[in-house]
Amino acid sequence: MRILLINPNTSADMTERMVATAGPVLAPDVELVALTATQGLPYIASRAEAVVAGALTLEMIAAHQDGMDAVVLAAFGDPGLIAARELFDLPVVAMAEAAMLTACMLGPKFSIVTFSPALTPWYEDAVALSGMQARCASIRVPEAGFRSVADVQHELEAELVETTRRAVAEDKADVVILAGAPLTGLAQRVADRVPVPLIDPLSAAVGQAQVLARLKPRPAAAGRFARPGPKPATGLSPALGAWIEHRPAAARTNGAHRSGG
Missing domain, CATH: 3.40.50.12500 (Rossmann fold)
Incomplete structure (x- = not known):
């Protein structure tokens, strides 16, 4: 199992602390793939900053979702949570x-x-x-x-x-x-x-992400979190634009920190 952990803050030290904290709650067969935002703010402290972080979160998930079983959004105010659940097919869990x-x-x-x-x-x-x-x-x-x-x-x-x-x-x-x-x-x-x-909150989110991944829920095809239909996208990151347009992702990024089994 692979869990994608998104830190929408730009602090790599914070990501390292998250990885260390998550270690004791990871099952032996779980790999934690941790990403740090490369643009934005060192830490999010307001609703306006959360809107910025939420958009960056969607870009990061779009670029790195392949091969993942669940996503953890690692900021307590849960920036981008509802949008991510609507847009992507895998379980998305957030700290708050x-x-x-x-x-x-x-x-x-x-x-x-x-x-x-x-x-x-x-x-x-x-x-x-x-x-x-x-x-x-x-x-x-x-x-x-x-x-x-x-x-x-x-x-x-x-x-x-x-x-x-x-x-x-x-x-x-x-x-x-x-x-x-x-x-x-x-x-x-x-x-x-x-x-x-x-x-x-980080330990709770990582623990619940593992449970949801093992349950293997089907993606919503109806209701509040059904994925929107394709729509032309302009100026977005290649991966997010391709996902919104329902095309194969045009770009992937690397450099994630891996932890676990």
Whole structure:
């Protein structure tokens, strides 16, 4: 089995952290093929940036989907998720939705803890998109600032743990999601310091992608995610344009990072 992991941020270090975090949840027969965006932003922090990242995500899937069994979108606000499910034939899983669905299997109410207040409106939209408003107890952010997004989980580790504890004590959260790609891997490191289950969104998404790939669902031929009919495309990447026009892909890119069996 091969899982395509798309990091729509341009940070290769973040991709490496994602690959390392996903390792323990990969089955022995699974290969993780990880891609980092080559254009765009080092990390996505707003709805406008998510729209840009969503378009890049579609281009990356179109160019690298051959031979894949599922796709993981590795940004918590799930940029491009609905469009990717509509356009492509293989299962597409994203971090926010996967984390929330996983949290709901562990408790009635979850809270989301992240590292910057700028992310809150986008994450509120992600909760609404997944239909999870009634299950979301709160979205919390530490009051402290940080210097580097690459090191934010270490800079704010104590503050993030305390914010998580407050979500449990004050908001009655039964499960807490540590949200944002820069926090990937933190849940495993601080799990014993929080009295409820912690969800790492990347691990949840990779785990669910493997389940869907093994189920081998047929592509939708009707309903909300039926692939649109062919349409002329101008100015798009060759692979995405060819896919939208229902032609064999005209271009493929290489350079993916591989992990797993």
